[in-house]
Amino acid sequence: MNDQDKSDVLSDSLRALAAAHGVATEFWDFHGNHRAVSAGTITAVLAAMDVPAGNPREVERSLAACDLAPWRRVLPPSVVVTAGIESRVPVHVPDGETVHLRVDLEDGGSRALEQVDDWVEPRLVDGRSIGRATFLLPIDLPLGWHTLVATVGSGGSEVGAVLAVTPAVLEVPPLRDDLGHRAWGLMAQLYSVRSQRSWGIGDLADLTELTSLSGELGADFLLINPLHAAEPSTPMTPSPYLPATRRFVNPIYIRPEDIPEVGYLPTSQRTLLEWGIEEIQDTNTEPGPLDRDAVWDVKKPALETIYTSGRSRSRQRAFERFRRDQGQGLEDFALWCAVQEKYDASNWPLSVEQSSPARTLALRRELAHRVDFHCWLQWIADSQLKRAQETALASGMRIGVMHDLAVGVHPEGADAWSLREVLARGISVGAPPDMYNQQGQDWSQPPLRPDVLAEQGYAPVRDMVRTVLRHAGALRVDHIIGLFRLWWIPQGAGAAEGTYVRYDHEATIGVLALEAHRAGAIVIGEDLGTVEPWVRDYLSDRGILGTSVLWFERENDRPLPPEQYRSLVLSTVTTHDLPPTAGYLAEEHVDLRDRLGLLTEPVATVRLAAQVERERMLEALRQRFLLPEDPTERQIVEALHRYVAQTPSVLIGVGLADAVGERRAQNQPGTDTEYPNWKVPLADGGEKVVLVEDLAGNARFASLVAALTQELREQA
Template sequence: MTDDVDHPSDALLRLAELHGITTDFWDYHGRRQTPSASTLRHVLGALGVDAGSPALVDLALRNAEDTPWRQVLPPFVVTRQGRSVHVPVHVTDGDPVRAWVEIDPDAGGGRRDLEQADAFVEPRTVDGRRVGRATFALPDDLPLGYHEVVVEGPSAQGHSPAVVTPARLTLTPALGDSERVWGLMAQLYSVRSRDSWGVGDLVDLADIAWLTGRECGADFLLINPLHAAEPTTPMTPSPYLPTTRRFVNPLFVRPEAVREAAYLSSADRALVEWAAEPARALNTDTGPIDRDVAWTAKKAALEVVFAAPRTGARQRAFEAYCAEEGTGLDTFALWSALAERYAGQDWPDEAWDLSSPLVAAARTELADRVEFFRWLQWVADEQLAAAQAAARTGGMALGIMHDLAVGVHPGGADAWALRDVLAPEASVGAPPDMYNQQGQDWSQPPWHPQELARAGYRPWRDMLRTILRHAGAIRIDHVIGLFRLWWIPRGQSPALGAYVKYDHEAIVGILALEAHRAGTVVIGEDLGTVEPWVRDYLSERGVLGTSILWFEYDDQGGPLAPEKWRRLVLATVTTHDLPPTAGYLADEHVAIRERLGLLTEPVDQVRAQAAEERERMLGLLRGRGLLGEDPSEREVVEALHRYIQASPAALLGVSLADAVGERRAQNQPGTDQEYPNWKVPLADGSGRPVLVEDLVESSRLRSLARVMNGS
């Protein structure tokens, strides 16, 4: 990526490394690459560091080296339970200082004095002052929790969060004595019932979970991210480009399931029914799901229900929810009201400043709408709780498995409210590879590593806490993003990006702590280019990986025997970025790319490669006695699932689309408007819609469930 003209200087490389920018990496050809000087300058600029000239580089380098010495305490301290860690404290050289730790009230509270360690470090002159470093030892017997280190002395007054995280998550609480469990994977919006409003919702989620738990023996239900989209139309269809990852898309709320809906006057009940008619008419429509029609109808109905009186207990419950979610909910609700006000037009510059007079005035002017959007989150939270309760009542060991997207929309609520801990002058993407030779730009602003640490990782913690409250498990999309992300400076090609590293010990540690407190299993999507040490690290922390049948290869490039797969994984035959198995066996993945002009090789060659892959897999199935000579499509699908059962994987996932014979993909990577991504309703192999009510009567689903139950 560099040439002699744009080769970075040693000073620029050092500056980049001090700010967490990876200065060499391996590309998809297996070649070692160094980002160009211009790329490093742009990425440093996105981090707020001016490296526009050699003099500025030298200045920034001195500042980066001096900054830790200017801080009395590091902005954040993290350790694992059972480990001691040293905490540096900077004071005027020779001054005394004492330190203690305030214990997390949720971990028992109290105070522990810290002992100074014998760890001499040469003093340093910073800003004309001789600064010394005292090192204190955080004891190894602190309980799990969010503690605070406090220091006091003539030249040192300060405090800093100190988080003790679980050394390792364990599956035992969730799985008990089971060697493994299996579950279903569904795109919730695609699975509708007769009572849906054109889109699968949280009541449908509860019904699917209870039915498949009780009738099929499934132990979890993995669903697409439920993160909030815009509160207006057109609504972004991709669940992986949300406006916020913390709160729920109210599109998934069932209006009639809100308690107050049962006590509406006949006139108001009629308004709700009238609103539902155009949306319910879509439940058996075979065309693309229309979120805009569904949300327009639901929003009108929910406004009627919101206006209905609540009992004193219900009002207190609403107020308690708002108090628990705090400023995060208030800010999201205010953004939603502003997004509604400025729908279809550019926001004034002043509206992007949370401290501006315009935003202050809006808090008062839009107070009723802010309250409405708070309320939407409360009723969504209630329906999520009911879905998880239904899953567990139905016999599921885990229940609902949520999905966490990589990032957020650049014009969304998180980009507005969390801009202090994001890097708006960059976006997340991927470097060039064999499928996308120009790289990929996902248009999502990344976390700013240093600012996130200065904020004590509270935005990350608060988001996890909200999502995990009603989750039995969580899947982390693109889990390598907790370690490093490909940053693309605004206006630059994805090929001109660089990897920026994160403090994975802190980020994964907080994830582990919140999951431990919630009793949640964590799965990381670790497909693609993931360094082996990352997989080892996640396994060490008890975070499961991901294995997809078609992506498991041995050293010779052939299918890896399932017995050699990893134990700590969620293993599946397919994924939402591939056609369902019936479609894959019919070469639908080739046909789609041919129709859309996405092939980079001659179609006959791609078809031949797909046929070879398919026949090789069928041969393996026959060799194991899992398949006869002239199998039906259903028999092949079941044999593939028996194949993954030969693996030691702790979790096995079955696509609901596979279970009903669906052939169409939910998402075609590399497309936007060319394919109805995230809009395909669940149907059988003939294209007939499959409703929630049809699932338990599906002979194909029941047969595949028997396979997964070992029959």
């Protein structure tokens, strides 16, 4: 550790360097206290961006390089603008050289840009005098992905850069029906919702059934957990929020029998397939933790059998079109899957040390058959997702499937390899301490580097959102503040020892809005926790909905009155990081954190706070005449949902776990193996499994839906 780290004193130069790269040197914590960031943390974060700052000389050199960086390139690395707003583009060329700038539109057209009179003093850069010319981007450029092309000098050399024109506002479709009723929907952890024909976990056929049932009940959306892909072989990471990639789907959700080629299998192969189903279907009614590894060890061979049976000419052509449409991203993911199946960590050929273009090409040839198989799995999953969304819309849902987008990816997953140039090394993402996680959180996910994102024209964000929204009506973005800033934690440091790193939110939100616009989808940002108020206003102005959770909405430590909720939000009683409402009312979030050693305050203090919170909520319900005398647990849960229905929120969500009386939490933040996170199957309060087939006749489910829809009708 150098002297600067030991003294922990931030020089003015280090502060300036950090600011230039969006690294916070101080922040306000959850409790409103001002916190200074250590010099060691700042130095480590800058190093992860390839910015040397280990001593004063390095800091000064890095500052100078940062100052000259724009002058060393003709065009900015990329330009993301908002439609209807006049923008300018700086172009740097040797002083006195002529330069012309045009836009090559994605539809094939081209437009020359006008240079404006905005003289800037030339600068001496690497021994040459460099001047700046400024060009005007017209406000009527069409939305889309275009290319800026600068033609420099008499020789006519050309330099290009990505230009994205994004919508000023993502238009939210009408979310009230003809009678003025607002949109509502169910929220489910898909893997936990099984049917009689599931293979041990909920799958895409179950999703189709859930959308059909939701539509019959009058729901307009079904929010599900991220379906992002995990490892292609066991052991499989259970958390849907720690995926191998955020772009592609976990094939464990495929229902093999729904693949058309199954109908043409020889009798012997179909018999083997049926034996595999019987082996795993007995677990569908077990209330214990889900075993993804056991499911995949049975389902994967079945899928391989179907894959090797071949396809008709038309089906093969459809597969090839899908593969072409998904491009290099799919090929890279499939290659990673094939390599992961064959190699272990001791001889991993895709490591930084061993990987090279020649080695990668050799692996593609060596593993071509397995690469084809993993591409095929994505095609099948895409087809079954398409069916689920089509069923949702046909059943009367106005939005349909609402996907969830995780914050990041597994540090050793597919994206960690294919996006290795964009991800920061030696850093993980998390959150500083707050009320519910008093030690902070380390999610072990490498963050995207804001500088490299710009260099790559935000393609990683574009491709990810575009793929996830292929068959969806909405997208919930977990921890959307991550598109503005993320809590970076240096390797080896505690979760509380990180700092915030800022991103170009105009660009990241603009790209998100552009892709959602193209898909005709709604975007909901999970904006809970420590979020500056201006961020919520900014998102609302851009047409991106926010999130409100009943237990988090307070005014002077009391429940926020419904009429004071924001309107452009998805409002719910609870969230997947808390126990279902029945468990929360029973203080199970306190008991669980106490058992797991996650509390930094005495358990009696935390329990008293939970009891006060609950009693204040019950009093708020009584004041609105939503509770009878001596209410049952079911009546309290229904009253809480009626309370949320009295808000002006345009979307109301009902957790399926709440609807059937489940008490067990799906996830306990701050834990890994200490609790069966993301493995709890849907069950009632007595831990009796509730299957998809049971929902239509479930009295508690029907009662909650009736209470909510009645309140929504009364509020219309």
